[in-house]
Amino acid sequence: MRLLTHNMLSSNIRGVVNGFPLGIEAEKVVEREVELSAEFLRGVFPKIEWGALVAGARALGHPDLLPGEADASMLASDDFLRRFHRALLQLHVEEGALVCPETGRRFPINKGIPNMLLHEDEV
């Protein structure tokens, strides 16, 4: 699971008011290189919850990878694009869990795939 995906997932357990962003317990993180597309990054930037991305990068062992805040003007910088690209697309949580911020409920990640299925008493 990449942080791009993490940026789109939330906990919808019944009764939870704000299930986003999910915490990340990263047990196994792998980095896979993928080609950088400035166009893609510029296109996706407005839809990214930056705080969640920063927290994600920290949870994956890269606390200094991203600036605490970002705005679109930074997309002109190659260094920023590389960091953004790396955080968003290259870091993969292979094993671990996503954690509901309100209930602490863990959604396991196995072989890079998060299991977001709720139990019957959670719906």
Add this chain to the structure above:
Amino acid sequence: MAKLQRGEGEGGDLEKLRKGIAESYDESTGAWEELFGEYIHRGFYDTPSAAPGAAPLTALDHRRAQLRMIDEALAFAGVSEDPEKKPKKILDVGCGIGGDTLCLAKKYGAQCIGINLSPVQVKRAQELAQAEGLADKVSFEEADALNQPFPDGQFDLVWSLESGEHMPDKEKFFSEMARVAAPGATIILVTWCHRDLSPDEESLRPDEMKLLNKISDAHLLPAWCSAADYASFAKSLKLEDIRRADWSENVAPFWSAAVQSGMTWRGIISLLKSGWKTIKTALAVSLLIEGYNKKVIKYNIITCRKPK
């Protein structure tokens, strides 16, 4: 408004149903992929399908028809290809092994997510995404269409092609799709429904219900509603530009593909290797054909837009 018709498959608890569906697809996905490729849905054909004396449809024809189904659904809903207006974030609900998800990612250059109950299929979908070099644009999660793990208003296009049949609560299923759709987004649902009821009918006839129950039981299809029911869910959710059509005749030629493939040695061996559940499902195709011929079940497309 028509009452929802419940098949015999319903009645167990939610987890049992989900597990049943997941296991069924876990078990059969290999056979299906071998027989039909990565699109776990019917093809779209012109009607009348073939002139007398025309050559029978080949596997390649059926595959083209499957791709055509995707295009026809997008065209029907009026999804724009204009770079400013095209969808940038797409959700595939009940994504199978990601055939459609990958196709949509390629078509629009969009970021796509597919959700599915079957861990085997999700894993396979990831493999295919990787193989096609789309792993940066497309991701897959094990998740329930009835309780989607997304905040509201995320996606520009919400897509469900032949997965709605498995949803035990059609209204919840539809409202989840509407919830995660962004303002201005398009929702596309292509699914088997039972026929619309006429104004003086409260339910299907007993003989029709009997057939529907038999179909449901064989296929883990816990509930049925009509296309009119979906349209009225859309209306009650204040969705706009509600369109629907009956494509039953446009998918009819796919039956012969299903039966033909099943009858080849490759098909039979594939089925036998998959296990009893898969064999049972394959035999139940004849029930589906019966339901189709008797006009009890229809292949429908329902599309709409979330207001801006």
